[in-house]
Amino acid sequence: MTQPFPFSAIVGQADMKQAMILTAVDPGIGGVLVFGDRGTGKSTAVRALAALLPPIRMVESCPVNAPKTADCPDWAELGSKKIVTRPTPVIDLPLGATEDRVVGALDIERALTRGEKAFEPGLLARANRGYLYIDEVNLLEDHIVDLLLDVAQSGENVVEREGLSIRHPARFVLVGSGNPEEGELRPQLLDRFGLSVDVRSPNDVAERVEVIKRRDAFESDHTAFMSHYTAEDAKVRDAILKARKRLAKIATPDAILEDCATLCIALGSDGLRGELTLLRGARALAAYHGKRKVHRDHLRAVAPSALSHRLRRDPLDEAGSTTRVVRVVEEVLG
Template sequence: MTKPFPFSAIVGQDDMKQAMVLTAVDPSIGGVLVFGDRGTGKSTAVRALAALLPPIRQVAGCPVNSARKADCPDWAEVEDTRLVNRPTPVVDLPLGVTEDRVTGALDIERALTRGEKAFQPGLLARANRGYLYIDEVNLLEDHIVDLLLDVAQSGENVVEREGMSIRHPARFVLVGSGNPEEGELRPQLLDRFGLSVDVTSPRDVDTRVEVVRRRDAYERDGKAFLRDWEAADADLRKAILAARKALVKIATPDAILRDCAALCIALGADGLRGELTLLKTARAQAAYEGATDVSRAHLRRVAPMALQHRLRRDPMDEAGSATRVMRVVTETLGPIQAAAE
């Protein structure tokens, strides 16, 4: 089976790729929402991310990818406790999925054949310490949305049914993609995504030609194409690992905290999640760039993706959300040439 399209080979869509890399540097940022036209590489980028991410260290037989034997849930009855390196899980959550498939349920086969009551883990267990991907997230059924909101809030999946009481960790980066023409996302779920980016079809001939050329090469001879881009993906993976190590050492001046608060107030963002996400994203950007502290330049770079989906609607302003954010950034922090970065 051909591996996913290389992440480094994706043409353009810089904001989307940047957002995904930053969540790989700091998963606590809270996930990425990618909205845009059909055929703009949204799903391709998520699949490519799976091959790009560094492996995780986990207990071999643990169904929730625990890093230590002590963290394995009792109900799992883990026998193989070796620590092994495995690819970071990237789990698809399809539309129309049942609640049992998401959360887990009674293992019917074991109950019938052995007369034992056992738990069959669901998608949330598989996604722990990894990524949960939802294509067409705006079409997800309401009861599944409610379930995801609960788990995203607590970081734990709780199953109470068929006489079972099961708990297990469910901490994952939520990645959603969709076409805005097919419906809007519920505000409660929208707020759970740390970052949001819009993707559009390229408008110049050269870019579109390069997209077609690379995709055609991948489909004609996938192995050769993957070899050509293997080094670029490896370099990007090393950069992510280096940024992860540097993250805890990044200094955050008080002035940057005040800038985060001032921007969110000026934008009318509700709650404090905007400031926290903006700060984490700017810090991840600084670590990825090899800086020692967070600067206004980092805030400017990430503000649209961290804040545009947190804006209140303004029927009198026809500008796009990202444009409105950058306008407020300029008004609050001053023009780039005049600001002390």
């Protein structure tokens, strides 16, 4: 099982799949947070995302995946300067990762053996222009979270320690997953994720059976299964590529902008990030569906995932914030 489970073979979970596709169409949306029960295929979906992303062009030996030699950081000792096509990086941030591994640190091997001061880039460098995936994001240590927030905000990683002074671009899309029963996420980090989706185990028996069958086929009849779904994945990837091209030309009527603002005011979401994400998400969805302008339906489809995590937490609300968003969307958009 060296290849991950294909994205198109994931049964149901429409919200989660839509959110992932939207960030692939427009990375500017700012990532996805997937929260849900155990055994619902959260990490499966995130790992499958890698296969959907179009490849990037980059300098072969560049540690931060820069597109041109001129963009490579000056501390990098470049080997080959050839421009190559590589899959979009999807970097796993393991829970136990130390600060050193995340931001980069002194290259210990060279310091010890040759007495040289050199920088060894960390995970943030490798994730530049790509995705940073944090499984069980709610269990991440606070100081790593602080670090990530800072870098995700500024798009630049600054290392000032151990006699090193290094900076390099670190623009990445945060993808997180977690189980709400194991702990809540700080609102500051929640806000950094563009979209957030709640996943549940499917209740429909037929759907559950289909999940089992596909997973079993994936394990036992790997080649046939993969050849079928790799083709399916390719279709989704093409659609994403087309949507990316179309994205700039999507018209946004003023009425839609007003709708966005009205929605966010009605929900009392904190800050303006909600509106912006909602709008970007709706545009990306319109592009993915091959439309020329944003329609209210797009807002309706994106609103729950774009806004539900930005509401003030109301512990007394039985239904949860997604339901609240849906209710307000109905009231406002009719």
